[in-house]
Amino acid sequence: MLKVETIIFIVCLYFSAVDHGLSLKCWKCRSLEDPKCADPFDNTSIPFFDCSQEPIDPNLPGLEATLCRKIRQKVDGYWRYIRDCARLGEPGIGGDERYCIQRTGTYNIYTETCTCNSKDGCNSGTSFAPFFPLVFLGVVYVLRGTRFRR
Secondary structure, three states: OOOHHHHHHHHHHHHHHEOOOOOOEEEOEEOOOOHHHOOOOOHHHOOEEEHHHOOOOOOOOOOOOOEEEEEEEEEOOEEEEEEEEEOOOOOOEOOEOOOOEEEEEOOOEEEEEEEEOOEOOOEOOOOEOOOHHHHHHHHHHHHHHHHHOO
């Protein structure tokens, strides 16, 4: 049977190894409201947004935001940028996130839509990133306890 110290160590190891949550985190901004949202992107004042906190869309029931999206629009000669979580689409073109979908419309409108899900900020789900000092101290604690109790 496992001792309480061992169980506490395993729980601490787990929480130190799993990087802040299981959901995607995207930048969420509009260049009309915040000029730093435009390219070149300045994220110093824009925090990550946890896409699992995105409100449910009544038009898309049951669909969670699992992608990040950047939309670059040229409307009447002015560039606009929108960065947000996305529910629909696929990463890049054919799964290659280096490519974006480009559309040209009437009335001097051009749109480029880039969708991704490979890392936070253009995103990852769960990543294994141990906090090594905590892991080291936990291992030392468990070894110390098992070596002296024989």
